[in-house]
């Protein structure tokens with residue numbers, strides 16, 4: 001390589017040094033300049049070469065609480081190194097660790113990180129240096145000769161003339177318009193672009209613009225854009241904006257989430273069986289499936305994933321274990337949800353009140369009113385008493401010919417029935433509130449109940465009919481025997497037992513749902529001209545026989561009868577159940593059957609049932625115990641909140657933040673307002689419950705309480721805190 005040939009390069013900094021930090025051809029003939037003085041301040045500094053990064057190895061990240069000193073180079077990503085981060089400092093705070101999350105690090109928010117970004121000057125100078133070299137503005141005469149401003153520019157020959165006439169200005173470049181599918185209205189690209197732009201603008205401006213977008217069904221103004229499939233995505237995106245901007249809490253429709261929960265199933269049944277199904281309104285369509293999940297039942301205690309549950313050691317607990325069993329909780333919450341359902345009176349043309357009862361809500365699942373269990377159309381509502389605010393079930397029998405109030409007298413005796421297998425009856429009266437002559441009976445309300453008929457023979461969305469097994473039939477028999485025994489003891493008779501008048505109020509728990517009606521209707525029928533023979537036949541059936549008929553009806557539905565017959569004994573012989581069961585069932589059809597003898601017959605099974613019930617009681621009690629502990633903590637929460645941050649005593653030096661009760665405020669910060677190393681809030685229920693339990697017990701364990709500005713640090717024991725809390729609370733009550 002001749003020295004004179006590459007003389008022009010001797011003032012140009014070598015790019016190898018700029019890029020790699022060194023040039024391996026420096027002494028092997030590279031003609032570019034390797035002088036460090038010239039390199040500095042010209043191009044982007046290579047890693048480790050700048051003054052900033054030279055000190056990087058000494059800078060530290062001081063993690064509050066851990067006091068760890070870590071070299072920046074080991075922590076920083078290459079990009080941050082390039083960005084020249086020198087140090088992230090925060091004042092170190094040492095705290096006492098009382099658990100895995102009990103390190104309070106308020107200082108993390110106050111970290112003042114100093115960043116040293118590469119300056120534009122450097123880049124500019126590098127660029128200018130490079131470009132000057134390329135543009136030949138250096139003093140090299142050779143560059144001037146080879147490549148200068150006067151050199152002809154490269155102009156590619158256009159392949160087509162399509163764009164030749166277009167202006168190079170950005171404003172004049174046409175928008176890309178995808179080909180329009182068949183059948184779609186064609187719009188000029190310019191119109192579309194303008195319309196989209198105006199639509200977005202109108203949405204962003206809170207819909208002030210005159211152009212309207214229609215993104216959801218039921219919107220009054222069906223805009224022109226919404227019909228165009230090209231804008232569907234844009235529409236769905238912008239609909240959020242429109243909805244948010246135009247939301248008015250006063251006029252907004254009440255949102256009822258559509259869920260897959262059991263209660264929803266029941267709800268949907270109401271719709272499915274309705275004889276006059278209502279077409280969904282625009283709002284219904286809009287809201288449907290917006291919330292596929294039931295109300296946030298798991299918001300505060302999600303169940304652990306199955307693998308965690310499986311691998312849990314006997315001494316380990318999850319947050320889930322601190323609360324009532326999830327399935328039980330969900331079930332109870334669904335019941336609560338069902339109890340709270342309501343409907344506007346106008347919607348179903350229901351009276352606003354019937355006597356002292358108001359807020360009627362139909363709970364029938366079967367809207368086929370042609371089936372008349374009692375010879376009259378019967379409709380069941382949930383209602384609320386104006387007297388005590390409790391929920392009740394109102395059964396309405398339409399057009400019962402009651403001529404005298406004396407026919408209602410029998411209810412007095414029925415009110416005395418206090419049996420766990422009978423729904424308690426409270427009241428009976430007649431009303432014209434429904435614009436007819438209705439007989440009303442008021443019963444206890446059991447949310448989410450299904451009749452035996454519904455449970456075993458009907459399928460609802462999300463629920464198939466439950467299988468009838470020998471065990472379930474024993475269960476029903478014994479529970480109904482209990483009801484019969486109690487009713488007979490009071491000198492009453494149940495009359496016919498039908499599967500649609502027995503409700504399942506809990507797993508395997510059944511209750512007679514329409515007690516007393518038969519007695520009233522019998523008295524009513526006595527006031528009417530009646531065939532004497534009919535009356536005789538009605539008297540024949542004993543409660544035991546009625547029980548036998550019901551159990552036989554349920555049992556025979558499980559078996560295919562080879563020889564269809566009406567004779568109960570023959571049917572029982574064909575059943576595929578144990579002989580003990582068959583013996584029990586056939587006894588119910590004997591004329592000499594007595595309750596006492598029947599009770600003896602089923603005694604072993606009663607013991608089995610009693611065992612199951614006691615186990616169930618124990619399970620419920622253990623859940624109750626857990627909730628008892630939670631209730632204790634709720635009271636403690638309330639106590640703490642009653643004491644701290646009271647506005648009326650803020651001027652009281654002793655009570656306010658800087659006064660005697662200051663540790664309580666700091667303790668609340670310690671429990672609820674911790675943040676982790678990254679400044680993220682620590683949401684750890686275990687920590688909260690640990691701390692509150694220790695406070696409640698007043699343990700002799702010290703904690704460090706630090707104010708958020710780190711100006712105050714207190715070391716206190718839970719014992720001292722408990723004394724302070726109690727003292728403050730008594731003072732608040734004026735008892736100190």
Ligand SMILES: Nc1ncnc2c1ncn2[C@@H]1O[C@H](COP(=O)(O)OP(=O)(O)OP(=O)(O)O)[C@@H](O)[C@H]1O
Nearest residue numbers: 364366371373380393444445446449450451500513
């Ligand atoms: N005390 C009650 N508490 C809660 N729900 C009840 C109560 N009594 C009845 N129900 C519910 O009301 C609904 C209607 O009950 P009803 O006795 O009218 O049954 P049905 O199948 O409609 O019978 P029918 O065809 O004879 O009218 C059932 O789903 C039942 O579970």
